[in-house]
Amino acid sequence: MRTALFFVLAAFFEIAGCFAFWAVVRNGASALWLAPGAVSLVAFGALLTQVDASAAGRAFAAYGGVYVAASLVWLWAVEGFRPDRWDLMGGAVCLAGAALVVFGPRG
Numbered sequence: 001m002r003t004a005l006f007f008v009l010a011a012f013f014e015i016a017g018c019f020a021f022w023a024v025v026r027n028g029a030s031a032l033w034l035a036p037g038a039v040s041l042v043a044f045g046a047l048l049t050q051v052d053a054s055a056a057g058r059a060f061a062a063y064g065g066v067y068v069a070a071s072l073v074w075l076w077a078v079e080g081f082r083p084d085r086w087d088l089m090g091g092a093v094c095l096a097g098a099a100l101v102v103f104g105p106r107g
Contacts (some may be wrong), residue, residue: 003102004049007063010047012068017041019078058101065098 019035023029053059069091072083083091 001051004052004066006047006050008070009015010033010044010063011067012053013040013047013069014044014050014101015074019074053102054106062101065096065101068094 017037017040020029020033020040024031024033024037048063050057051063052058053062072087072091075081075087076081
């Protein structure tokens with residue numbers, strides 16, 4: 001449960017940080033958005049180090065699936081675009097992959 005919480009929080013901060021840069025570069029937002037974007041990306045990195053994993057690569061791999069699903073939530077909640085069935089199926093596949101990485105039996 002703790003790991004899932006840190007994955008979700010990390011995803012929020014990573015997406016928010018990247019979106020701040022996107023807003024400046026692609027949408028013409030004020031460059032002042034870069035400061036909170038950078039802070040958000042630092043928070044993302046700090047949060048990701050808190051997950052329970054035996055190796056960084058395994059934590060990053062599992063996080064990738066959570067990131068994809070969270071990005072689709074962001075797409076809908078923040079950007080106002082409803083994910084289509086292909087988005088949802090892709091997100092489900094990514095979450096299933098993340099679950100395999102996290103919960104797969106280790107010898």
